[in-house]
Amino acid sequence: MDGDDATPRPRPRLEDVAVEVGLSTASVSLVLRGAAGPSAATRERVLEAAARLGYRPDRAASLLARRRSRLIGVMMDVRSSYHGELLEDVHEADEQHGYDLVLSTVTRTWNEQRAVETLLDSRCEALVLLGPEASAAWLTALDRQLPVVVVGRPFPSAGVDVVRASDDVGVGAAVDHLVGLGHLDIAYVDGGPGTIATGRRRGYRMAMRRHGLAHRIRVLRGSHTEEAGLRAAPVLMGDDAPATAAIAFNDRVAVGLLDALSRAGVAVPGEMSVIGYDDSPLSRLVHIGLTTVSQNSQQLTQHAVAAVVERLDGGRTDHREVVLPPQLVVRTTTALPPRRRSTG
Amino acid sequence: MDGDDATPRPRPRLEDVAVEVGLSTASVSLVLRGAAGPSAATRERVLEAAARLGYRPDRAASLLARRRSRLIGVMMDVRSSYHGELLEDVHEADEQHGYDLVLSTVTRTWNEQRAVETLLDSRCEALVLLGPEASAAWLTALDRQLPVVVVGRPFPSAGVDVVRASDDVGVGAAVDHLVGLGHLDIAYVDGGPGTIATGRRRGYRMAMRRHGLAHRIRVLRGSHTEEAGLRAAPVLMGDDAPATAAIAFNDRVAVGLLDALSRAGVAVPGEMSVIGYDDSPLSRLVHIGLTTVSQNSQQLTQHAVAAVVERLDGGRTDHREVVLPPQLVVRTTTALPPRRRSTG
DNA sequence: GTGACTGGTTAAAGCGCTTTAAGGTATGGC
DNA sequence: GCCATACCTTAAAGCGCTTTAACCAGTCAC
Numbered sequence: 142m143d144g145d146d147a148t149p150r151p152r153p154r155l156e157d158v159a160v161e162v163g164l165s166t167a168s169v170s171l172v173l174r175g176a177a178g179p180s181a182a183t184r185e186r187v188l189e190a191a192a193r194l195g196y197r198p199d200r201a202a203s204l205l206a207r208r209r210s211r212l213i214g215v216m217m218d219v220r221s222s223y224h225g226e227l228l229e230d231v232h233e234a235d236e237q238h239g240y241d242l243v244l245s246t247v248t249r250t251w252n253e254q255r256a257v258e259t260l261l262d263s264r265c266e267a268l269v270l271l272g273p274e275a276s277a278a279w280l281t282a283l284d285r286q287l288p289v290v291v292v293g294r295p296f297p298s299a300g301v302d303v304v305r306a307s308d309d310v311g312v313g314a315a316v317d318h319l320v321g322l323g324h325l326d327i328a329y330v331d332g333g334p335g336t337i338a339t340g341r342r343r344g345y346r347m348a349m350r351r352h353g354l355a356h357r358i359r360v361l362r363g364s365h366t367e368e369a370g371l372r373a374a375p376v377l378m379g380d381d382a383p384a385t386a387a388i389a390f391n392d393r394v395a396v397g398l399l400d401a402l403s404r405a406g407v408a409v410p411g412e413m414s415v416i417g418y419d420d421s422p423l424s425r426l427v428h429i430g431l432t433t434v435s436q437n438s439q440q441l442t443q444h445a446v447a448a449v450v451e452r453l454d455g456g457r458t459d460h461r462e463v464v465l466p467p468q469l470v471v472r473t474t475t476a477l478p479p480r481r482r483s484t485g
Numbered sequence: 486m487d488g489d490d491a492t493p494r495p496r497p498r499l500e501d502v503a504v505e506v507g508l509s510t511a512s513v514s515l516v517l518r519g520a521a522g523p524s525a526a527t528r529e530r531v532l533e534a535a536a537r538l539g540y541r542p543d544r545a546a547s548l549l550a551r552r553r554s555r556l557i558g559v560m561m562d563v564r565s566s567y568h569g570e571l572l573e574d575v576h577e578a579d580e581q582h583g584y585d586l587v588l589s590t591v592t593r594t595w596n597e598q599r600a601v602e603t604l605l606d607s608r609c610e611a612l613v614l615l616g617p618e619a620s621a622a623w624l625t626a627l628d629r630q631l632p633v634v635v636v637g638r639p640f641p642s643a644g645v646d647v648v649r650a651s652d653d654v655g656v657g658a659a660v661d662h663l664v665g666l667g668h669l670d671i672a673y674v675d676g677g678p679g680t681i682a683t684g685r686r687r688g689y690r691m692a693m694r695r696h697g698l699a700h701r702i703r704v705l706r707g708s709h710t711e712e713a714g715l716r717a718a719p720v721l722m723g724d725d726a727p728a729t730a731a732i733a734f735n736d737r738v739a740v741g742l743l744d745a746l747s748r749a750g751v752a753v754p755g756e757m758s759v760i761g762y763d764d765s766p767l768s769r770l771v772h773i774g775l776t777t778v779s780q781n782s783q784q785l786t787q788h789a790v791a792a793v794v795e796r797l798d799g800g801r802t803d804h805r806e807v808v809l810p811p812q813l814v815v816r817t818t819t820a821l822p823p824r825r826r827s828t829g
Numbered sequence: 830g831t832g833a834c835t836g837g838t839t840a841a842a843g844c845g846c847t848t849t850a851a852g853g854t855a856t857g858g859c
Numbered sequence: 860g861c862c863a864t865a866c867c868t869t870a871a872a873g874c875g876c877t878t879t880a881a882c883c884a885g886t887c888a889c
Contacts (some may be wrong), residue, residue: 154875165839170877200606201548202875205844220569228563229592236594244588248573250580262544367770396770403747423767426711426740438850498845509869514847524867546845549874 151171153194156232161190163259164189164458172197211240213449214303216253217271220244222422224271225417227292227438231269238454252445267449284460288452292445293436295336296462302448303462308337309344315388315416315434318469324386324478328359329372330398332390338365340480341390343419363390370397378407385413392417392424395431399474410476420470430473438463453470487743494789497538517542548608555584558604561615562599563590566766568615571782572637575613578790582798584610601627611793628804632796636789637780639680640806646792647806650780652681653688655811659732659760659778660692662813668730668758668822672703674717674742676734682709685734685762707734714741722751729757729822736761737776738767741819754820764814774817784809 155173159166164183171178172187175198179187190196206211212234217224228244235242243263245256253275260268267288273280274294281300283289290302312329319327329345332338342360349358361376363369370389376396377384380403389395402409409415417424420435444463451457499517503510508527515522516531523531534540541595548554561568572588579586587607589600590630597619604612604728611632617624618817627633634646656673663671673689676682686704693702705720707713716731721728722743730747733739743753751757761768764779788807 155877156875166876167839167841167878168837171838174877176878178837183837197606198601199608199875200603201545201608202844202876204545205543205549205846206877207844208878218569219563219572220566221873222564222566223568225562225564225566225569228590232590232592233594244590246572246588247570247578248576258541259544263628264545266542341704393770400773429744459770499847500845509845511848511869511871512867515868518847520848522867527867543845546874547847549876550845550847551874552848 152199153196155196155198157198158187158191158194160451161194210264210266212243212263212265213240213267213269213446214243214245214257214263214265215269215271216245216247216256216260216273219248221272221456223419223438224404227271227442228252230439230442231446234443236323238446238450240281254279258397261286261379263386267453268448269445288449290445290448291295292441297336299460299462302445302452302460304441304445304448305462305464306441306467307464308340309347311418311434311469312341312388313348313351314351314467314469315418315432318471318475319386319388319414319416319434320352320354322386322414322475322477325354326357326359326382327354327383327386327388328361328377328384329362330361330387330389330394332369332394333364333408338390345388351467359384360445363394365391365393367393367397369401370394370399374398374401375404376404377413383413386415386475387413388416388418390418392421392431392433394421395433396423396429399429400430410474412479414478416469416475424470424472432472432475433470434466434467435470437465496543498542499540499542502531502538502540505538507532515573526532534812538588546673552606554610555788556587556607556609557584557611557613558587558601558607558609558614558627559590560591560600560604560615560617562639563592565616567763567782571615571786574783574786575790578787582790582794582818584790584794598623605630611797613793614818633646634789634792637686637701637787641680643806644792646789646804648785648789648792649806649808650785650811651808652811654763655697655778655780655813656732658698658811658813659762659776660689662776662815662819663730663732663758664696664759666672666730666758666819669698670701670703670726670728671698671730671732672717672721672728674704674705674713674731674733674738675707676713676738677708681735689732703728707738709735709737711737711741711744714738714743715745717746718742718749721757722730722746722749727757730759730819731757732760732762734762736765736775736777737764737820739777740767740773742777743773754818756823758819758822760813762818768814768816776816776819777814781809781811781812 143450144305145146155169159169168179172184194247203285215228217228217291223482231243243260243265244260245259247253247256269292271294273291277298280289283300290304296303316327331342346358349355359372361374376386387398389398393417398415399409402413408412417431417433420433424431424433448461499510499513512523513531516528559572559575561572576586587604587609591597591600598615613636615633617635617639621642624633625642634648636648639649640647660781661670665826675686690702693699705717706728709718721731724782733742737757742759746753746757753759756759761775764777768777769774792805
């Protein structure tokens with residue numbers, strides 16, 4: 142006599158499964174989470190019933206009830222495909238450690254603070270911030286509340302964990318590569334102010350000195366966009382002692398450079414070698430084939446997640462800075478210099 | 486005598502605020518959500534206390550308790566910066582309608598089905614899927630469970646809402662632009678199989694016919710990457726009646742084309758005009774300056790959110806397909822043809 | 830046969846919030 | 860004074876799940 146006017150539960154709950162198998166919700170919960178206790182026979186019955194009813198746990202309820210959220214909050218700029226790549230890896234690493242992810246994105250109308258607050262309100266146990274721009278003071282204060290890992294940005298403080306690639310080493314590798322090919326007149330197109338740019342510039346200078354090329358150091362004023370490359374090009378060529386190779390602050394600058402050079406009829410790499418930084422999708426374009434420095438994002442994220450897990454599960458309380466060596470990715474914009482010249 | 490050995494509540498709860506102002510949690514809840522009831526005086530006291538204690542509502546608890554979640558789930562490919570842009574707009578639009586966002590990303594290890602399940606488990610009331618690849622059958626079934634809007638992909642079914650830009654109109658506008666400049670030999674570099682490519686190809690053919698240029702229709706085999714452009718270039722130039730303009734399936738193909746042309750010494754737009762499709766960040770690069778077709782993502786997302794809201798709050802039950810006209814963005818890769826030739 | 834286990838199961842107390850019906854207190858009209 | 864009226868405020872019942880202590884057979888040893 143039970144017509145189908147009985148409101149059909151839109152979604153089965155734990156209790157529906159429990160009733161179905163004639164057990165308590167406690168047992169069902171235990172089984173579904175794979176916790177110890179229930180016998181093999183019980184497990185089987187429960188799993189079968191759950192599958193049959195199409196049961197799926199409600200995240201909000203589960204989250205509210207459980208002691209630990211096992212949630213890691215990630216803040217990112219959703220418009221950056223680099224962050225997207227990082228996120229993909231973070232996701233995978235988190236999963237391996239039994240954590241789940243909560244995402245919060247920075248947009249025009251949603252700044253870093255709001256993004257972080259959302260994560261906090263979602264009961265995250267730790268935060269992974271991809272390339273945050275917030276002040277050191279604020280982040281340090283945050284870290285007193287829960288473990289915070291800053292990824293990909295040099296951070297002048299021991300108040301949080303930091304995982305990043307070593308920019309000076311990266312640029313150093315670029316110089317080494319060029320010197321190895323026989324280049325001597327290697328210029329650097331700068332990235333303007335900022336901690337990242339400073340590190341890379343220093344890397345260039347140090348490497349040049351290391352190779353006894355201190356007197357050939359040439360840093361061209363720049364920024365982080367293509368325009369810097371466009372403007373640097375004539376300076377590189379116009380000299381009476383033109384450079385045979387250039388290292389750009391990043392790939393975008395390098396692409397600007399490439400463009401200006403090709404317009405000016407300067408063959409790359411025939412007459413000039415060019416190296417970028419970031420290994421961006423741009424640099425991988427088959428017809429650009431930019432030799433560049435990769436930050437090895439996989440390792441970056443693995444360390445970031447490891448840092449979180451150490452503090453959450455490993456009881457670590459001090460802060461740590463992990464600096465990874467970047468890797469040079471040699472493509473087609475670097476080659477032997479046009480002709481050897483005498484040093485001096 | 487209350488030493489500070491009393492466990493300090495890590496986070497104030499609603500009750501803490503209530504105790505602070507000597508009211509019930511009910512009143513505090515009412516005030517904080519801006520619901521009607523509490524007097525102005527009460528409101529003020531509550532807000533002051535909440536701010537002083539640094540109270541922030543727990544999302545999980547709030548979500549669990551409330552009747553409606555007011556959550557809209559968005560599925561996207563986090564590695565696509567285009568999706569990132571869309572998301573930013575969706576976020577803004579949702580907010581305006583009083584909805585909150587839950588994000589779920591498709592990755593290597595996390596397919597569309599899992600992403601959607603996560604959204605469902607999070608109590609979303611509706612789903613916005615950015616460029617999903619799932620089958621029509623599955624999505625249609627999903628839509629019986631909750632409103633589903635597919636964004637940016639032609640979708641052969643009336644089982645869900647669809648919001649997309651009209652590809653044939655977009656390519657048509659490109660043809661119009663070129664014809665307006667005086668081009669007659671306008672070739673099209675195809676994007677291979679797939680619904681999107683089909684629509685664009687059709688747009689090209691229709692527009693050419695409309696201009697009485699049916700006999701000059703030339704569709705070059707292609708794909709969706711730079712390589713297609715590289716391969717198309719010689720075909721475009723090599724003929725005894727070379728094209729004066731080319732429209733590419735998308736920006737990546739167009740960039741491949743640009744590259745090959747510049748290597749071959751063909752001036753763009755002097756000797757050949759090129760138009761892409763997507764208005765990707767790539768096309769905006771100052772030194773590429775690709776004339777391209779923009780899908781007007783802002784409108785796309787506004788319609789998508791509107792569709793959701795209509796079904797959630799407006800009681801609409803039928804399905805709707807919104808097809809927006811794309812917009813041509815003229816940059817620097819299109820100009821008058823090199824020299825007029827007689828038609829025929 | 831008793832006590833000490835032990836493996837399996839569950840009652841019950843939350844998690845922190847929302848929501849609604851019911852309660853209280855003024856106010857005003859009669 | 861008494862009742863209706865309006866306005867605030869709150870008690871209490873969840874939301875759907877987790878977790879822990881308690882419980883209940885069965886063993887098993889002695």
